Amino acid sequence: MNVKQVLLVEDNADDEVLTVRALKRSNFPFEIVVVRDGLEAIHYLLGDGPPTEPLPRPLPQVVLLDLKLPKLDGLGVLRRIRGDARSKLLPVVILSSSDEEQDRTEGYALGVNSYVRKPVDFEEFKHAAEQLGVYWLILNQPPVVRNT
Amino acid sequence: MHFFSQLFGSGRFQPHGFCYAWNTRLVWLHVLSDLLIAGAYFAIPLVLLWFFRKRHDIPFSWVFLLFGAFILACGATHAMEVWNLWHAQYWLAGAVKALTAAASVGTAVLLTRLIPRLLQVPNLSEWAQANADLETRVAQRTQELRQANEALRQSHETLALAQTAGKIGSWDRDVASGVSAWTTEPGQAYGPKPGSFDDSSQLLRDLVHPDDLAAVDSAVEESLREGPGFATEFRIIKPGGKVGWISSRGNIIRDERGGARRMVGVNIDITEQKQVQEQIRSLNASLELRVAARTSELSDANKELESFSYSVSHDLRSPLRAIDGFSLALLEDCSQQLDDQGRDHLRRIRAATQHMGALIDDLLNLSRVTRADFRSQICDLSSAAATIAAELQKTEPMRHVDWRIQPGLSAAGDCRLLQVALENLLSNAYKFTSKHVSSSIEFGETQSAGASAFFVRDDGAGFDCAYAGKLFAPFQRFHVAADFPGTGVGLATVQRIIHRHGGRIWAESAVDKGATFYFTLPQTALPGDTQ
Numbered sequence: 278m279n280v281k282q283v284l285l286v287e288d289n290a291d292d293e294v295l296t297v298r299a300l301k302r303s304n305f306p307f308e309i310v311v312v313r314d315g316l317e318a319i320h321y322l323l324g325d326g327p328p329t330e331p332l333p334r335p336l337p338q339v340v341l342l343d344l345k346l347p348k349l350d351g352l353g354v355l356r357r358i359r360g361d362a363r364s365k366l367l368p369v370v371i372l373s374s375s376d377e378e379q380d381r382t383e384g385y386a387l388g389v390n391s392y393v394r395k396p397v398d399f400e401e402f403k404h405a406a407e408q409l410g411v412y413w414l415i416l417n418q419p420p421v422v423r424n425t
Numbered sequence: 426m427h428f429f430s431q432l433f434g435s436g437r438f439q440p441h442g443f444c445y446a447w448n449t450r451l452v453w454l455h456v457l458s459d460l461l462i463a464g465a466y467f468a469i470p471l472v473l474l475w476f477f478r479k480r481h482d483i484p485f486s487w488v489f490l491l492f493g494a495f496i497l498a499c500g501a502t503h504a505m506e507v508w509n510l511w512h513a514q515y516w517l518a519g520a521v522k523a524l525t526a527a528a529s530v531g532t533a534v535l536l537t538r539l540i541p542r543l544l545q546v547p548n549l550s551e552w553a554q555a556n557a558d559l560e561t562r563v564a565q566r567t568q569e570l571r572q573a574n575e576a577l578r579q580s581h582e583t584l585a586l587a588q589t590a591g592k593i594g595s596w597d598r599d600v601a602s603g604v605s606a607w608t609t610e611p612g613q614a615y616g617p618k619p620g621s622f623d624d625s626s627q628l629l630r631d632l633v634h635p636d637d638l639a640a641v642d643s644a645v646e647e648s649l650r651e652g653p654g655f656a657t658e659f660r661i662i663k664p665g666g667k668v669g670w671i672s673s674r675g676n677i678i679r680d681e682r683g684g685a686r687r688m689v690g691v692n693i694d695i696t697e698q699k700q701v702q703e704q705i706r707s708l709n710a711s712l713e714l715r716v717a718a719r720t721s722e723l724s725d726a727n728k729e730l731e732s733f734s735y736s737v738s739h740d741l742r743s744p745l746r747a748i749d750g751f752s753l754a755l756l757e758d759c760s761q762q763l764d765d766q767g768r769d770h771l772r773r774i775r776a777a778t779q780h781m782g783a784l785i786d787d788l789l790n791l792s793r794v795t796r797a798d799f800r801s802q803i804c805d806l807s808s809a810a811a812t813i814a815a816e817l818q819k820t821e822p823m824r825h826v827d828w829r830i831q832p833g834l835s836a837a838g839d840c841r842l843l844q845v846a847l848e849n850l851l852s853n854a855y856k857f858t859s860k861h862v863s864s865s866i867e868f869g870e871t872q873s874a875g876a877s878a879f880f881v882r883d884d885g886a887g888f889d890c891a892y893a894g895k896l897f898a899p900f901q902r903f904h905v906a907a908d909f910p911g912t913g914v915g916l917a918t919v920q921r922i923i924h925r926h927g928g929r930i931w932a933e934s935a936v937d938k939g940a941t942f943y944f945t946l947p948q949t950a951l952p953g954d955t956q
Contacts, residue, residue: 291747298754345739374742377735397742397782398775399750 281307281414282337286318286354287372288346295399296341296372299406307414310337315349318342319357328361336367339413342389344373344380352383359388366420368413431516438513441506452510459506466500469493484546488532488539495532498525592694598675600649600685634660634668641673648677649685658695670699727796734792741785749778780912787914791899794842794921804840806847806879807832810868813848817855826858831869834879836946838926843946846922849915850881850942856909857940858885876945884939896932919944 283300287293297309312318322340324333340358344351351371358364370391371384381392393409396402445451470493477486502525505518547555588594598605633641637659648655654676661669675690752771760768807830814828836843851866858864867882888896888903895901897920902913919942923930927947934940 289743289747291750292743295746295750295754298750374739374746375735395742395746397745397749398779399746399753402746402750403753 282335283307283309283410283414284318284321284337284340285309285311286315286340286342286346286351287311288313288343292343292395295402296406299399299403300410302403302407305410305415307338307410314347315351315354318346318354319349322358322364322367323361328363332363336364338368338419339417340367340369341372341409342369344371344375344384352380352387355384355387355389368417368419370409370413372409432520433514433517435513436516438515440511440513441509442511445510456507456510459503463500463503463507466496466503469496485539485543488536491528491532491535495525495528498528501525593691595691596689598688600688632661632663634662636660645675645688648675649688653677654690669694669696671695730792731796734789734796737785737789742782745778745782745785749775749782752778784912784914787912787918788899790845791914791918791921794845794918794925797839797842799839799842799925801837802840803835803837804843805835806843807834807868809840809844810834810847810851813844813851814866817852821859824859825863826855827863827865829865829867829869831867834868834870836879838946842922842925846919846944847881849919853915853942854881854883854885854940856885856911857887857904858883859909861885871943873943873945878943878945880941880943882939882941887934887936887938887940889936890934893932893934897930 285293285296287296293311297311300307300309310321312321318340321334322332322336324330342351342354346354349357351373355369355371358367358369365388368390369388370393371380371389372393372395373380374395376394384392393405396405442452445455473489473493477483477489483489498521501521502518505521509515509518596605641657641659644655644657654674656672656674658670658672661671663669672693672695673690674693675688677685678687678689680686752774755763756768756771763771810830811828814826814830818824818826818828847868851868854866858866861884864884868880869882870877870879872878886904886909892901892903896903897916899917900913901916902911904911920930923944923946928945930942930944932940932942
């Protein structure tokens with residue numbers, strides 16, 4: 278069985294280090310792939326070809342998506358993921374500094390699976406990341422996606 | 426034949442002169458006297474006849490005619506007397522006498538029967554009196570008529586004055602002939618001179634603006650068919666080409682079968698009103714444009730504020746998270762290399778970043794209070810306060826606080842915002858009573874300056890009223906953070922919420938005597954600003 282994979286879409290290097298550090302503290306094996314902007318995320322997940330082509334690689338277990346991203350923002354990435362038949366069931370968790378009502382509402386409207394606000398207090402953040410890891414990598418059963 | 430020969434014959438009789446023994450003087454005395462009598466008697470009816478030809482109004486004229494016939498007959502008997510002096514035709518004389526007798530008796534009888542009626546004919550003095558009375562009455566009536574005429578003239582003048590001032594012209598139109606007439610000068614503003622005009626002359630219709638003609642015609646025709654009248658407004662083109670406005674009202678006068686007979690009405694020059702209306706309309710339109718522009722500016726400013734808040738929410742927190750995160754990483758990973766002072770520094774860094782995070786959150790909340798949509802409904806303040814009190818009590822279960830929440834208090838407003846206001850006020854009260862072993866916090870309603878006000882009262886640390894002016898400004902704090910932690914944004918938030926409800930907020934306090942915060946919520950809460 279392959280090592281479970283998490284895709285972290287995060288442009289801030291500090292946040293990336295801290296998120297990876299927090300996730301690593303839960304003691305189970307998984308791989309973290311980090312991409313820096315929205316277009317890179319789409320490129321990694323769906324490739325550059327038309328939606329009829331096979332995916333470039335198997336989908337990750339979960340995508341942790343920041344909202345404020347260069348080029349294509351987090352909600353734009355989510356829209357592309359949900360709009361593509363190959364990835365529309367992929368679990369996506371928004372991990373954002375913002376708890377603006379409009380972001381939450383729009384995120385859920387676009388079909389996000391969960392919305393987590395990054396706390397300033399790193400203790401809290403670690404705790405949140407740990408819970409996220411346990412839930413999405415261990416407890417949650419992802420949908421069966423046939424790679425066509 | 427025998428009768429006539431006897432009547433006109435002299436028979437065996439002697440002429441009457443024989444009786445006078447043909448005494449010349451006696452004969453001539455009779456002849457002259459009889460001839461004079463006969464002449465006079467013949468003259469009288471002629472005079473009467475002439476009189477009647479001149480006067481046709483004489484009552485009982487037949488009596489005079491009868492009287493004339495009787496005198497004529499008398500004249501004839503005297504003429505026969507002269508004739509009989511030389512001709513002995515006494516039968517003829519007798520017949521004439523008999524006729525005279527008949528006329529005389531008839532006249533006498535009829536006259537007798539006429540007397541009572543003749544008595545009723547007024548005599549001359551009565552006529553004079555009647556005439557005098559009549560003249561007095563005529564004079565009186567003339568005077569009355571003159572007065573009425575004067576009043577009518579004055580009334581006409583007043584009406585004309587009013588109509589001139591009001592630029593009103595009245596008209597009367599005969600429906601059958603189509604002939605209309607101005608009954609009052611329509612004034613210079615309208616254009617046409619008073620006088621008759623009809624449809625064929627086009628005098629009136631020529632003035633109506635071509636675009637309004639059809640509407641005017643149909644209004645008039647419809648009222649002629651079924652209405653009691655019409656009221657319409659139309660434009661006219663005045664002499665000189667200027668456009669004016671006329672308000673026209675007409676009433677239909679119908680015959681007993683309901684057919685329209687006449688139409689009377691007034692035309693009022695409303696050009697000035699229309700101009701004023703147009704000015705008002707254009708002012709309103711420009712005002713609306715300005716309001717729309719201002720609204721759009723405000724909406725832009727609001728959007729800018731929103732995107733600013735959004736950036737603050739995102740971008741100010743990220744570095745804080747990094748500072749806190751890496752400080753903690755240092756503490757975790759390099760704890761061995763640090764001495765107590767180093768660890769204490771890192772802890773202070775972390776405490777400061779967390780305080781900064783709280784400040785940012787509070788600022789965002791403050792800006793949300795202003796930005797959020799306002800949804801007005803009836804809010805149960807008592808149960809909201811009770812819930813908040815229970816939550817606060819849970820944070821420090823060992824503390825003894827006497828919560829006194831007046832039941833049944835409600836107000837119209839945005840319940841979510843009012844909840845935030847109550848949270849801030851009650852948690853402030855809870856915080857500033859924390860140094861007391863036991864304390865009381867009260868929420869209720871009271872009368873203040875004739876209006877009803879809600880209040881939150883505590884018996885905690887209180888503050889110096891000299892600084893009350895700064896109480897509601899953001900970041901103003903009255904206590905050192907070590908005693909009572911906080912960001913100084915809570916009361917500013919409360920004030921904004923109350924102001925958005927159109928209410929007032931103020932406080933009374935003294936150091937160590939507790940504090941009371943009062944706020945009013947108008948009965949029909951209107952949002953102070955809406956998005």
